[in-house]
Amino acid sequence: MGIIVNRNTKVIVQGITGTQGRFHTKAMLEYGTKIVAGVTPGKGGTKIHGIPVYDTMAEAIEKHEEANASIIFVPAPFALDATLEAIESKMETIVIITEHIPIKDSIQIMHLAKENNTTIIGPNTPGIITPGECKLGIMPAHVFQQGMVGIISRSGTLTYEIANSLTQAQLGQSTCLGLGGDPIVGLNFIDVLEMFEKDPHTKAVALIGEIGGNLEELAAKYIQEVNYPKPVAAFIAGRTAPPGKRMGHAGAIVMGKAGTAQTKIEALKAAGVEIAEKPGDIAKILAQKLRT
Amino acid sequence: MKLFEYEAKRIFTNYGIPIPRGELATSPEEACRIASRLNFPIAIKAQVLVSGRGKAGGILFAKCPSEVKESAARILGMNIKGLKVESVWVEEKLPVKSELFFSITIDRVKKGYIALSSSVGGIDIEEIAEKTPEKLVKFPINPKYGFRSFHARQIASKIGYTGAKQTQLASIFQSLYSIIEDLDAELVEMNPLVETTTGEFIAADARIIIDDNALFRHPEYKKRLFEAKTSEFSREELKALEKGLAYVKLEGNIGIIGNGAGLVMATLDAVQHYGGQPANFLDVGGGASAERITAALEIVASDPKVNVIFINILGGITRCDEVAKGIINAKEKVGYDKPMVIRLVGTNEEEGKRVLSEAGIHVLESMEEAAEKAVQISQRGLP
Structure with a gap:
């Protein structure tokens, strides 16, 4: 079970012939992810690790009607095009691994995804994994284990860190989802908290945030308002980071006082979320909560 | 930008x-010439890429040409929040x-x-x-x-x-x-x-x-x-930027290299948690090649304050074998011989560890253990 991806997810890899696309297609296949096709313009007719490659998404879905998700590895200047192609091809879930996509392109992507009811994960995300069922991303498989903690994270590598400690504590993970490190991403903490609430396999949630923006503060408000029924523990990176360069007056005004590690930690604590001092403490906190 | x-x-x-109405000047004389074509009073404004220049004295007003020259001379070369003023904008005051x-x-x-x-x-x-x-x-x-x-x-x-x-x-x-x-x-x-x-x-x-x-x-x-x-970045930051690295200089003596902004920030937090002082923030980003790791090590090692380098890599899109090659290359290339604490797990981890252990470099698996060790070395040298 878990959320968004599972053993029934049928995947198309966009940008499958590039170095990263090729490498991670192999890793995903080895994990058991059901990849049905790849797309790279100009490389149609070839095969990568036994997966047929097409020039366009239209051809790929014509031959593989069962495809319902895509993962994007194409370089930033072409990512807008690739994502719109996936949205138009009615993919239910699109994971955008690509980093450095211009904000203007992301705004367009998110707007069209909303109109078409498409779930976008990323950009600049490690992807999503439901351990034991489907890995739609670039995370190292061996740190994950099927289990009961849902992870929502803004950071890629920190997710692996915390997943690893949950695995070692025998708690495992239901699904781990990287929201993405860009200012504008498809899902926020609240969207995913709602999904984890409905998932019977998720018994607790780990929330991994970092400085900047106010998504953590909004999540805290949500947890408090709905009296979130499952235990939540959080780690916020950047407590000791020197104050960053601000985005002029407007950036400060939009965010109000939010954005520092301290405001996030205070908001989450006020909502009853326990805060981990170090990444490894998440597992200790949740182990205790789940055993009592 | x-x-x-x-x-x-x-x-x-x-x-x-x-x-x-206004123009750009890089000398008091030029500011004066520009002012002669405008109507007084005139504003002389420092051109710097930080906010708060007004409160720092970077904006002055002039009622006559001699005041323009004087104000421009005062502002040009001024240091505002670490940035030198190279030019002034001379315009009519509204x-x-x-x-x-x-x-x-x-x-x-x-x-x-x-x-x-x-x-x-x-x-x-x-x-x-x-x-x-x-x-x-x-x-x-x-x-x-x-x-x-x-x-x-x-x-x-x-x-x-x-x-x-x-x-x-x-x-x-x-x-x-x-x-x-x-x-x-x-x-x-x-x-x-x-x-x-x-x-x-x-x-x-x-x-x-x-x-x-x-x-x-x-x-x-x-x-x-x-x-x-004309850059808002320091020379070191620029060098890092050209190589696709995110570098921020800090005050301590523990050089930090990691992959992913979140992990690097958590690494700084962990080092400070154990009582150490990071010398920098350096994120090599996703999928770093051996060359990028080498460049990262060169930049961090060039800071004379650094007496130990803590490399914290969790491989996803980044491959541990590439990281290991980069570390070896850097050691050979710059002859770097200060202690290093390396934590390396994830994609192609075994190959990475093999490469490093063959070169006599010990690799740790836990970030907290590694942070603690780096702090100890920074304070007391190698055990």
């Missing part, structure tokens, strides 16, 4: 937004009736642009927004419609303008939206936008920040970003 006021004002002019604020930026939550405006602009706008939020109009822009003329007029109306003045203001607001779209900006701002005693609207200050990720569509600015003399 931040643009200078003079760059932003030139862009404003191209889009038909009125600005005070007869101010009122100061407005208008800005367009990114709203992360609504996933689009947002326009902000107020009839009480100026340097205290943040305080005004906090204490009297009703004086600030927040107007999210729906990507489906864009920012149309009627939207612009709605905002002008909300801040109290009617008739011809409303139309005039709306046209300026709309031009600002064209700029943010055309230039891939993440912020375009006029603070203040001055309403003069003669009833005109003129942008007295101009601020534009271009989205770094969109610079491939704007090569003319990308080029300027790397010109050391």
Whole structure:
């Protein structure tokens, strides 16, 4: 079970012939992810690790009607095009691994995804994994284990860190989802908290945030308002980071006082979320909560 | 990428937004020559890429040519928040009736642009927004419609303008939206936008920040970003940037290299948790090649304060074998012989560890253990 991806997810890899696309297609296949096709313009007719490659998404879905998700590895200047192609091809879930996509392109992507009811994960995300069922991303498989903690994270590598400690504590993970490190991403903490609430396999949630923006503060408000029924523990990176360069007056005004590690930690604590001092403490906190 | 006021004002002019008459000067004499073509009083404004220059003495006013020369001489070469002033913008001082604020930026939550405006602009706008939020109009822009003329007029109306003045203001607001779209900006701002005693609207200050990720569509600015003399970055930061690394210099003695901003920040936090002081933040980003790791080590090792380097890599898109090769290359290339604490797990971990252990470098698996060890070495040297 878990959320968004599972053993029934049928995947198309966009940008499958590039170095990263090729490498991670192999890793995903080895994990058991059901990849049905790849797309790279100009490389149609070839095969990568036994997966047929097409020039366009239209051809790929014509031959593989069962495809319902895509993962994007194409370089930033072409990512807008690739994502719109996936949205138009009615993919239910699109994971955008690509980093450095211009904000203007992301705004367009998110707007069209909303109109078409498409779930976008990323950009600049490690992807999503439901351990034991489907890995739609670039995370190292061996740190994950099927289990009961849902992870929502803004950071890629920190997710692996915390997943690893949950695995070692025998708690495992239901699904781990990287929201993405860009200012504008498809899902926020609240969207995913709602999904984890409905998932019977998720018994607790780990929330991994970092400085900047106010998504953590909004999540805290949500947890408090709905009296979130499952235990939540959080780690916020950047407590000791020197104050960053601000985005002029407007950036400060939009965010109000939010954005520092301290405001996030205070908001989450006020909502009853326990805060981990170090990444490894998440597992200790949740182990205790789940055993009592 | 931040643009200078003079760059932003030139862009404003191209889009038909009125600005005070003025020109750029790099010497007091040049400032004087420019002033002779303008009407007094005159404003002399430091061109630096940080905010708060007014409070730092970077804006002066002159009533006669000798005052212009004197003011320009005082501002040129001045150090404002660590940046040297290389040029001044010399312009006519406006007869101010009122100061407005208008800005367009990114709203992360609504996933689009947002326009902000107020009839009480100026340097205290943040305080005004906090204490009297009703004086600030927040107007999210729906990507489906864009920012149309009627939207612009709605905002002008909300801040109290009617008739011809409303139309005039709306046209300026709309031009600002064209700029943010055309230039891939993440912020375009006029603070203040001055309403003069003669009833005109003129942008007295101009601020534009271009989205770094969109610079491939704007090569003319990308080029300027790397010109050391006009850059907002230090030499080391520039070197890092060219190699695709994110580097921020800090004050301590533990050099930090990691992959992923979140993990690097957590690494700094962990080092401080154990009582150590990080010398820097360095994120090699996703999928770093051996070359990038080598470059990262060179930059961190060039800091004379550093007496131990802590490398914290969790491989996903980054491959541990590439990282290991980069470390070996760097050791050979720069002859680096200070202690290193390496934590390496994830994709191709076994190969990475093999390469390093063959070179006699020990690799740890736990981040906390590694952080503690790095702190110990930084304080007492190798055990």
